[in-house]
Amino acid sequence: GRSTPPLPFAIQCLSMTEATHVMRTLQCMLEPILPEPSTSNLLRVLSSSSTVRTLLGDDQSGFYAIVIGSPTGVHRTRESVINSQGNLAWPKWHRFETLHEALAYIIVKGDDERLPPLVTVTTDANIPTASPQSLAEVLVQIFHDRLHISSRCLAITSPSRTLLDDSSDATLSTCEYTPCWICVPNLTAALQLQPWYIVHAPNTHTLAPIICTRNSSSLINLGSTSSCGDGHPIIYTHERNLLGIILSHHHYVQAPSRNCHQAQILGDHAARYLIAHGYTLPAIDTIIQIWGAVTSAGDFSHRLSQHGLALTEGTYLWELINIT
Structure with missing residues (x-):
């Protein structure tokens, strides 16, 4: 198959300070050869x-270069390596003593023959590769460890300490221990309280880092100071057209009054449905136009399907419109 470019790649950092240091170092290295080295x-x-x-040379725990897994990149904790394996039958990764070697392994996509002569590949027997059941038990234990809550911040057990020293119950708050990712060349970073909180910037070659915090509805510059703040539920509201969701909000957003007024043409039930699901004004106008031009549920749903709406949803919407 067609080969993939060496960039972008991701690096897990153990703090925002460390992420800033890594970002600036790689920025100086990459700027002369971007955008497509x-x-x-x-x-x-x-x-x-x-x-x-010599970058991050004082870290004695090693660096895990994962080329087949999710996410791929340089991982720093054993927990992260375990999570990356998921249900993959043949995950591919190696442990290196230095970040320099791990980056080289990522760049060549795990092809040992293309590695520079000074890079030596080692394995780590402590990473579980046993049955899915035993792996699941480890992940369940990690999940339970994450449920410790302090008065100020969500407290989590250090992943590497959890797997290396079962007798230790020390926890670190997210103010002190903040796993995050930077993506090269975008070099974006995001607060990783859970694996799915990783946020990627648009596909540009900017070197400006971004972080996204659990208690913030907007993106904040990496250099700015921010405290953990009290945790609160993350509520998503969506804007969508007939093809699907086009924009998500991490907080409650009141629907524009114009959308509410326009949707009322279809009746109260249909209007509530469209507003609750965040349909945009152009999408509502298209639905109204098609509704006025057809006489059956089949024609209505098929016409809407040409714009990307699922047939079942179109049929359901027809029923809502015709509720008396």
């Missing part, structure tokens, strides 16, 4: 930079 160029620059070769 070749694999050989990346390896050459990586090998010639003494700063990159």
Whole structure:
């Protein structure tokens, strides 16, 4: 098949301070060869930079380069490696002593023959590769460890300490221990209280980092200061057209009054449905136009399906419109 470009790749960092340091170091290295460096160029620059070769050199726990898993990239904790394996039958990863070697492995997509001579591949027997049942038990234990709550911040057990030292019950608040990811070349970072809180910036070559916090509805510059704040439920509201959701909000947003007024043409039940599901004004106008031009549920749903709406939803909407 067609080969994939070496960028972007992701690096897990253990704090925002560390993420800033890694980002600035890689920024200096990558700027001369962006936006589309070749694999050989990346390896050459990586090998010639003494700063990159010593980056995060004080970390003795090693770096896990995952090329088949979710997410791919350089992982820092054993918990993260376990989560990345998921249900994959043949995950591919290796442990390295230095970040420099792990990055080289990611860049060549796990092809050992293309690795620079100084890169040595090692494995870590402590990462569970047993049956899915035993893996599930480990993940369940990790889930329970995450449920410790402090008065100020959500407290989590350090993943590496959890797997390395079962006798330790020390916990760190997210103010002190904040796993996050940066993506190169976008170099975005996001607060990772849970694996799915990773946020990626638009597909541009900007080197401006972004973080997204659990208690914020907007993106904040990485350099700004922010406290943990009290946790609260994350509520999603969506804007959608007939093809699907086009925009999501992480807080409650009142529907525009114009949308409510326009949807009332279809009756109270249909209007409530469309507003509750965040349909945009152009989508509502299209529904009204088609509704006025057809005489049956079949024609109505089929006409809407040409704009991307599911047949079953179109039929249901017809029934709502015709409720007396």
